Amino acid sequence: MRRLAADADFRAGFAEMVPACIGLVPFGLVCGVGAAAAGASPLAALGLSAIVFSGAAQILAVQLLAAGAPLAVIVMTCFVAGLRFVIYSAAMAPYLRPLSPRFQRGVAFLLTDQAFAASVRRLSAGGNPRAAGLHFLGGGFALWSMWQVTNMAGYFAGNVIPAAWSLDFAVPLCFIALVAPHLRTAPTIGAALVAGYAVIALSALPMKLNLIVAGTIGIVSGTLADFARERWTRR
Amino acid sequence: MDATLKLWAVIAIVGVLNYASRLSFIAIFARRRVPALLERAFRYVPAAMLTALVVPMVAFVPDVAGSVDAPRILAAAIAAVVAFYTRSTLRTIVAGMAALWLLQWALGRIG
Numbered sequence: 001m002r003r004l005a006a007d008a009d010f011r012a013g014f015a016e017m018v019p020a021c022i023g024l025v026p027f028g029l030v031c032g033v034g035a036a037a038a039g040a041s042p043l044a045a046l047g048l049s050a051i052v053f054s055g056a057a058q059i060l061a062v063q064l065l066a067a068g069a070p071l072a073v074i075v076m077t078c079f080v081a082g083l084r085f086v087i088y089s090a091a092m093a094p095y096l097r098p099l100s101p102r103f104q105r106g107v108a109f110l111l112t113d114q115a116f117a118a119s120v121r122r123l124s125a126g127g128n129p130r131a132a133g134l135h136f137l138g139g140g141f142a143l144w145s146m147w148q149v150t151n152m153a154g155y156f157a158g159n160v161i162p163a164a165w166s167l168d169f170a171v172p173l174c175f176i177a178l179v180a181p182h183l184r185t186a187p188t189i190g191a192a193l194v195a196g197y198a199v200i201a202l203s204a205l206p207m208k209l210n211l212i213v214a215g216t217i218g219i220v221s222g223t224l225a226d227f228a229r230e231r232w233t234r235r
Numbered sequence: 236m237d238a239t240l241k242l243w244a245v246i247a248i249v250g251v252l253n254y255a256s257r258l259s260f261i262a263i264f265a266r267r268r269v270p271a272l273l274e275r276a277f278r279y280v281p282a283a284m285l286t287a288l289v290v291p292m293v294a295f296v297p298d299v300a301g302s303v304d305a306p307r308i309l310a311a312a313i314a315a316v317v318a319f320y321t322r323s324t325l326r327t328i329v330a331g332m333a334a335l336w337l338l339q340w341a342l343g344r345i346g
């Protein structure tokens with residue numbers, strides 16, 4: 001750990017993640033409040049945020065627990081909500097191949113929406129995979145640490161931010177900051193538009209399945225548009 | 236089942252399942268070649284998945300099912316333009332929050 005903290009790429013990844021960490025404070029507080037409302041002990045609340053480490057899954061888990069849902073339903077719902085990690089895992093895999101299994105397991109543990117979005121451009125740009133991996137670990141560690149602090153703050157202090165401030169809006173803004181710079185080619189814009197439309201059109205699906213289904217439809221659309229563009233330019 | 240035990244069971248099982256999801260293809264592709272078609276599809280993962288994630292957060296007011304919030308949608312559009320040109324998370328958050336507050340104030344929601 002001390003050796004990691006001294007690494008320049010790790011430190012750069014950590015520093016670059018700080019703005020996103022600030023944006024996610026309201027989300028962490030909400031998750032902590034939810035754990036307290038569901039009657040979790042402080043240790044269990046910390047276990048939830050430290051081990052599950054996914055805001056969406058944590059919110060679903062405490063809501064379903066409070067509603068008295070069966071264990072199998074809670075587990076299944078949280079698993080489905082986490083299926084997008086499978087897609088992130090696949091998208092990052094080609095760049096992580098040169099790294100050791102231990103390194104890969106560390107990356108996997110810290111894989112979240114923010115960490116993925118923030119690092120995928122750097123990873124795909126090529127360069128030293130180890131440096132990009134350390135950069136990812138730095139950012140992931142920043143997010144993980146901030147997540148424990150804000151979850152605990154929410155658990156003990158409650159939601160200290162007045163709802164009228166609409167600070168929950170900082171959470172989508174974090175994602176917009178990460179996704180908008182990607183939208184520079186026609187197939188990428190198409191993928192985003194299709195996914196954005198599909199997630200609303202399919203919002204009646206149970207267990208938030210609309211997210212993973214819409215994401216997949218968007219990815220397929222982007223890929224098809226990519227092939228179409230290739231044929232067009234070759235002519 | 237005892238509530239404490241049930242919560243710890245959720246933590247353990249969901250923890251393992253989410254970790255398995257996160258590790259899945261990183262581990263699988265560590266030993267196999269990634270098919271060219273998939274590698275092409277992976278380029279569209281950030282745009283598609285993150286848009287699918289963000290649109291419901293923006294389009295619907297939290298806790299009010301089915302109601303659309305115009306200031307949030309407009310503020311998100313402004314933030315997207317700022318993000319596109321600056322590539323800065325901090326500037327995007329500042330611009331988006333400022334736009335939202337201004338629009339809410341203009342619509343007489345505050346004060």
